[in-house]
Amino acid sequence: MVDRPRPRRTYLEKTPLPEARARWFEALEAAGWFRPVAETVPAKEAHGRVAAAEILALRPVPHVRASAMDGIAVRASATAAARRDRPLSLRRGVDFVEIDTGDPIPPEFDAVIMVEQLIRGEDKDEGTVEIHSSAFPGQNVRPVGEDFSAGQLVVPAHARLSPEAVAACLATGNVQIPVIKRPRALVIPTGSELVPPDPDRDLPPDRYPETNSALFEGYLARWGALPTVHALLGDDEALIREAVESGLKEEGHDLVIVSAGTSKGREDVTASALARLGEVLVHGVAMHPGHPVVLGLVQGKPALGAPGYPVAAWITLDQFVRPLLERYYGCPLEAHQTVRGRLARKIYSHLGEVEFVRVRLERGEGEGEEGYLVHPLPGGASVLSSLLGADGLLEVPAEAGGLPQGSEVEVRLIPR
Amino acid sequence: MVDRPRPRRTYLEKTPLPEARARWFEALEAAGWFRPVAETVPAKEAHGRVAAAEILALRPVPHVRASAMDGIAVRASATAAARRDRPLSLRRGVDFVEIDTGDPIPPEFDAVIMVEQLIRGEDKDEGTVEIHSSAFPGQNVRPVGEDFSAGQLVVPAHARLSPEAVAACLATGNVQIPVIKRPRALVIPTGSELVPPDPDRDLPPDRYPETNSALFEGYLARWGALPTVHALLGDDEALIREAVESGLKEEGHDLVIVSAGTSKGREDVTASALARLGEVLVHGVAMHPGHPVVLGLVQGKPALGAPGYPVAAWITLDQFVRPLLERYYGCPLEAHQTVRGRLARKIYSHLGEVEFVRVRLERGEGEGEEGYLVHPLPGGASVLSSLLGADGLLEVPAEAGGLPQGSEVEVRLIPR
Numbered sequence: 098m099v100d101r102p103r104p105r106r107t108y109l110e111k112t113p114l115p116e117a118r119a120r121w122f123e124a125l126e127a128a129g130w131f132r133p134v135a136e137t138v139p140a141k142e143a144h145g146r147v148a149a150a151e152i153l154a155l156r157p158v159p160h161v162r163a164s165a166m167d168g169i170a171v172r173a174s175a176t177a178a179a180r181r182d183r184p185l186s187l188r189r190g191v192d193f194v195e196i197d198t199g200d201p202i203p204p205e206f207d208a209v210i211m212v213e214q215l216i217r218g219e220d221k222d223e224g225t226v227e228i229h230s231s232a233f234p235g236q237n238v239r240p241v242g243e244d245f246s247a248g249q250l251v252v253p254a255h256a257r258l259s260p261e262a263v264a265a266c267l268a269t270g271n272v273q274i275p276v277i278k279r280p281r282a283l284v285i286p287t288g289s290e291l292v293p294p295d296p297d298r299d300l301p302p303d304r305y306p307e308t309n310s311a312l313f314e315g316y317l318a319r320w321g322a323l324p325t326v327h328a329l330l331g332d333d334e335a336l337i338r339e340a341v342e343s344g345l346k347e348e349g350h351d352l353v354i355v356s357a358g359t360s361k362g363r364e365d366v367t368a369s370a371l372a373r374l375g376e377v378l379v380h381g382v383a384m385h386p387g388h389p390v391v392l393g394l395v396q397g398k399p400a401l402g403a404p405g406y407p408v409a410a411w412i413t414l415d416q417f418v419r420p421l422l423e424r425y426y427g428c429p430l431e432a433h434q435t436v437r438g439r440l441a442r443k444i445y446s447h448l449g450e451v452e453f454v455r456v457r458l459e460r461g462e463g464e465g466e467e468g469y470l471v472h473p474l475p476g477g478a479s480v481l482s483s484l485l486g487a488d489g490l491l492e493v494p495a496e497a498g499g500l501p502q503g504s505e506v507e508v509r510l511i512p513r
Numbered sequence: 514m515v516d517r518p519r520p521r522r523t524y525l526e527k528t529p530l531p532e533a534r535a536r537w538f539e540a541l542e543a544a545g546w547f548r549p550v551a552e553t554v555p556a557k558e559a560h561g562r563v564a565a566a567e568i569l570a571l572r573p574v575p576h577v578r579a580s581a582m583d584g585i586a587v588r589a590s591a592t593a594a595a596r597r598d599r600p601l602s603l604r605r606g607v608d609f610v611e612i613d614t615g616d617p618i619p620p621e622f623d624a625v626i627m628v629e630q631l632i633r634g635e636d637k638d639e640g641t642v643e644i645h646s647s648a649f650p651g652q653n654v655r656p657v658g659e660d661f662s663a664g665q666l667v668v669p670a671h672a673r674l675s676p677e678a679v680a681a682c683l684a685t686g687n688v689q690i691p692v693i694k695r696p697r698a699l700v701i702p703t704g705s706e707l708v709p710p711d712p713d714r715d716l717p718p719d720r721y722p723e724t725n726s727a728l729f730e731g732y733l734a735r736w737g738a739l740p741t742v743h744a745l746l747g748d749d750e751a752l753i754r755e756a757v758e759s760g761l762k763e764e765g766h767d768l769v770i771v772s773a774g775t776s777k778g779r780e781d782v783t784a785s786a787l788a789r790l791g792e793v794l795v796h797g798v799a800m801h802p803g804h805p806v807v808l809g810l811v812q813g814k815p816a817l818g819a820p821g822y823p824v825a826a827w828i829t830l831d832q833f834v835r836p837l838l839e840r841y842y843g844c845p846l847e848a849h850q851t852v853r854g855r856l857a858r859k860i861y862s863h864l865g866e867v868e869f870v871r872v873r874l875e876r877g878e879g880e881g882e883e884g885y886l887v888h889p890l891p892g893g894a895s896v897l898s899s900l901l902g903a904d905g906l907l908e909v910p911a912e913a914g915g916l917p918q919g920s921e922v923e924v925r926l927i928p929r
Binding site for chain 1: 556574615655686716719724730734779850
């Protein structure tokens, strides 16, 4: 611990949140990072992937005029005389053929009568059938292209592929489809005070288990990236530089997240490591938790330094990493559900800083979605349990400087 | 096509939907299928898994009294004299030690002053520091167990593990955790009129690409099962029986879904195959789409026959497979978001049958969540595109027999 003199630079910037994001994204845009690469994969393996281009029907569905029911195919005009009190007899092979759901309808017929509507008693000639009502042309007939016509849009570009979209691709002949390549993300956990979580060793008093890499890994995978977690590094600028550089260059990762070391303490070397390898666009964002974030560009790729406190790391994911990947893919990667309610107690926040408050929702007296009582949860950026127990996130605007009890607020639900 | 005489049994049951589900679940409950097996996995690999038991903190977090800031550790009582206009000088090693965020606080100190609040000009003695205000006991100190106390509940049993829950497990010493085993699901696509989707062959007029297995596979994986898709089988009862039996027995699958062949046509052999292997509890549910569903039990495991039309298959997933897995895991597997709105046009439905209508939502004139205009989408159970284009699902109750235009309805959003 604690005996070297402290370097002088002790303040971070307080770049406004929207400006920080815009500055980073503009630099990445200029570097061409938001022009994603496509690859072709079997549709069956494309669940959850994002379409790189419009997917059009290569053939109509159905591709033939098909029966929608089990029954008999008939000429509608030949059934006109059938009445409830005067059944009409039809001859197999002449007036009708039996047909199953999905069977192509022979060209000479234009309607299908359901099997449930046929009269064929035990004593009847098996070669005939009686009907008690007439059929109309097209009855129980699926026209060609009823579901998809040839050339119809099946999946728009930049749509995330649901199971039903995959099924629709297969149905329309799109057995191989173009999807956007998943960005490979390298997560580099750092911190001399950290150790890898290990059940077999007691934790020394000055060591903490490294847990943020698991947080990053989980969300990166959920949002369509391919995360790799690097071995834990100490607060060693040269080692961090080496890991970032070889990660982006030799190993071909598309983005890198350096976890922790982003503040301005003696051991906070992330910003200087990234600055020496490339460009640091933002160091310090006017938000809490998550102030000491580093937004950089190395080899034309995003290099992000995330604060070490777990809630701050989570806010960094939410405010920078998710929007980054959403812009890369051109589509939302997480459902956004908001509810409205009233604040159960006053919230303090710094004027000029966005405050992200974890809240618990209590169903209040009001009606519908508006009726929540919104309880801010105690605990700072270090209190991971405040995130686990939270139903949602409340964003106090930078210009508000706090919110009085009873304020009407909008809460974004945290998806689980 | 079509020349054998048709067998006589042409009607399915119309078991009410809640009764069908209850009958199936009761039989599975009696067979012990809802008593899931636990397994221990590394927490790092447990993203999205469901906890098999309560996970308690094995140690407090933080496990030592730690500094919340970079700064100096002091005795609060020794700082009482500091004033804005009368700075107090403190001596390194005697009155303070420098300390970084997360460092344990030496027992003789009880407060931390942030580095930003220290005065240490270039001309000052490096061995001293000046402060302009006093500290209070506990200032910037994280007490032991601030985040989690030892023994505290970290993750309740039957909770699905979010990335932050995984991080919390690792932080509290739960490096290996008990999770519920993922059920292995065998999907058996059937239908003599089907062919595997193949880009290199033209589709014959009487053949369709088999696409429902991809739909099942996608949702089963999303809902925490481990799906395997069997080779496509024809409408051959013996082959289907063999596949179901060896799938559940030798291959050890926990549930089986036979796709298609569930109606009462000549080629619909799924129900009789399942009946000969075990027990068919329900054949035919009073709902549309999805009427010809088979709910069975084979070797004490769920054996489900799903209708062949894609929208009907999707409804079967939604109404039977998802609830089955949610009951197995004891937790919701899909976010349920509903909105309210008014029907843009009349809906017809059969009295006594639940009708599931795919709808598109248009933001109407009203305020907030209540202001949607709800457009029912055309197309029957065969029209997969009606599902792709839908925003939500509207359930017309069995006793309603349709809904007039302008009805106030609740729509469940389809998660993408």
